[in-house]
Amino acid sequence: xxxxxxxxxxxxxxxxxxxxxxxxxxxxxxxxxxxxxxxxxxxxxxxxxxxxxxxxxxxxxxxxxxxxxxxxxxxxxxxxxxxxxxxxxxxxxxxxxxxxxxxxxxxxxxxxxxxxxxxxxxxxxxxxxxxxxxxxxxxxxxxxxxxxxxxxxxxxxxxxxxxxxxxxxxxxxxxxxxxxxxxxx
Amino acid sequence: xxxxxxxxxxxxxxxxxxxxxxxxxxxxxxxxxxxxxxxxxxxxxxxxxxxxxxxxxxxxxxxxxxxxxxxxxxxxxxxxxxxxxxxxxxxxxxxxxxxxxxxxxxxxxxxxxxxxxxxxxxxxxxxxxxxxxxxxxxxxxxxxxxxxxxxxxxxxxxxxxxxxxxxxxxxxxxx
Numbered sequence: 001x002x003x004x005x006x007x008x009x010x011x012x013x014x015x016x017x018x019x020x021x022x023x024x025x026x027x028x029x030x031x032x033x034x035x036x037x038x039x040x041x042x043x044x045x046x047x048x049x050x051x052x053x054x055x056x057x058x059x060x061x062x063x064x065x066x067x068x069x070x071x072x073x074x075x076x077x078x079x080x081x082x083x084x085x086x087x088x089x090x091x092x093x094x095x096x097x098x099x100x101x102x103x104x105x106x107x108x109x110x111x112x113x114x115x116x117x118x119x120x121x122x123x124x125x126x127x128x129x130x131x132x133x134x135x136x137x138x139x140x141x142x143x144x145x146x147x148x149x150x151x152x153x154x155x156x157x158x159x160x161x162x163x164x165x166x167x168x169x170x171x172x173x174x175x176x177x178x179x180x181x182x183x184x185x
Numbered sequence: 186x187x188x189x190x191x192x193x194x195x196x197x198x199x200x201x202x203x204x205x206x207x208x209x210x211x212x213x214x215x216x217x218x219x220x221x222x223x224x225x226x227x228x229x230x231x232x233x234x235x236x237x238x239x240x241x242x243x244x245x246x247x248x249x250x251x252x253x254x255x256x257x258x259x260x261x262x263x264x265x266x267x268x269x270x271x272x273x274x275x276x277x278x279x280x281x282x283x284x285x286x287x288x289x290x291x292x293x294x295x296x297x298x299x300x301x302x303x304x305x306x307x308x309x310x311x312x313x314x315x316x317x318x319x320x321x322x323x324x325x326x327x328x329x330x331x332x333x334x335x336x337x338x339x340x341x342x343x344x345x346x347x348x349x350x351x352x353x354x355x356x357x358x359x360x
Contacts, residue, residue: 022254051252164194
């Protein structure tokens with residue numbers, strides 16, 4: 001059994017202390033939402049999918065294998081839920097207008113940063129969901145390759161290869177986008 | 186500018202991640218100084234790295250937790266069959282059992298007997314030393330078995346798809 005501190009809390013929740021689940025939701029909601037957002041690239045859908053995933057996780061707590069890490073198990077549910085939302089969504093091809101880009105008009109240095117972010121989002125939108133999620137989790141530096149593999153449901157070696165390939169593809173996409181931008185100047 | 190090979194790409198990524206042994210790292214650094222294509226590609230990858238390193242953790246709405254907690258007890262586990270389909274299936278099975286039972290009681294299957302004689306199968310005579318047996322089948326017994334199987338299916342549908350969800354909902358409503 002792992003020494004996941006969540007195990008005792010899960011046992012108390014299963015014993016009837018439902019309110020303790022709110023603490024778990026608070027603790028994991030940001031990462032869970034980030035995963036859903038990376039897949040769905042749409043805030044309302046990501047919020048709904050994440051809520052759905054937390055509710056599913058609560059009702060399947062009994063089936064949670066206590067030898068695993070709770071967070072990895074939860075994020076896998078979030079990943080699968082978001083993927084099924086994506087499949088259900090009619091918007092299979094995301095239009096550029098819907099691409100989430102954070103603009104902050106805060107001076108020249110900041111402008112360069114937001115531009116880079118805008119181009120990154122455009123390039124990221126061209127990757128598939130699993131690669132985009134794996135890449136984001138990798139750069140959040142919070143997850144090991146094994147955890148990323150477990151969340152996205154691929155073997156660890158495959159995860160490593162796909163993250164590498166996604167980075168290379170991203171570099172090529174960024175180069176293409178920047179070339180097009182330069183041509184429009 | 187000439188494009189670098191895939192293996193160089195991989196090596197550059199490992200170099201940027203700090204995953205290369207010392208000797209390989211020195212070799213990469215030497216090539217970076219001498220080969221412009223390596224240097225350009227490394228800059229591209231470094232730039233991707235630095236943008237991705239700014240990946241931020243997204244925040245859901247402020248009432249996210251409250252919203253999840255309020256919906257916890259409204260959750261219904263997905264079932265294979267909807268309640269309406271289950272009732273239809275149960276009714277269908279019961280009607281079939283009822284009709285068959287009436288026909289059985291009316292004596293429709295009393296004379297529907299058949300037999301399978303294995304000697305009728307064309308097998309070379311040198312392979313058969315003794316005559317093969319013949320099996321008798323009574324239509325009445327077979328219909329009885331089918332009725333019993335249907336009743337078992339009806340019972341399972343009633344239990345799994347109707348009674349169990351009904352009592353679960355009553356228990357949840359009682360909390």
